[in-house]
């Protein structure tokens with residue numbers, strides 16, 4: 001449903017998932033993946049499996065990943081808390097499962113741990129048109145800074161994998177560094193380590209790198225992205 005919990009549970013926008021005349025392992029397990037050799041412009045470049053190369057379409061979840069949100073759930077076995085990094089799944093051998101909710105569990109709350117990212121953050125979304133489009137690539141960045149040095153960093157990518165994509169080594173590479181182009185390029189390279197392209201989505205690897213670097217600049221400069229201005233100030 002169109003709710004906060006529903007946003008976490010939204011399903012992929014892979015074309016074939018919605019075209020019931022085509023094979024899709026996520027819709028019909030064991031039927032095959034039409035995207036791998038089909039129109040895969042919007043599909044994943046990281047964390048895919050041989051059974052599914054879908055991406056998670058949410059923007060909200062990418063920001064939640066950067067903020068290390070905790071998802072409170074309730075079900076027949078009681079209440080529990082799932083960290084956002086453990087909430088969504090990579091497709092693996094069970095692409096029909098988008099997340100780690102158990103049968104009968106519902107989301108009751110989303111908790112955002114306290115952080116010091118109030119001055120240096122951004123969410124940058126790159127899409128085919130300015131509104132009503134899902135991200136080709138997006139980046140959520142949250143930085144803590146002491147002068148011109150980065151003391152804590154989070155960065156999550158959207159539109160590239162079956163779940164919001166974080167790489168702890170990429171974040172660690174920013175610690176203690178000045179926010180300059182070389183540092184950001186190194187972090188972007190670590191984020192995209194192991195990226196793989198299919199016939200139509202090779203452009204997303206370069207696009208994701210540029211998006212990450214630009215979002216890091218934007219957050220460092222303390223000018224959060226909004227929908228009316230795409231300038232880096």
Ligand code: SF4
Nearest residue numbers: 014024025033052053
């Ligand atoms: S990428 Fe996943 S959702 Fe898309 S056709 Fe393949 S199995 Fe289905």
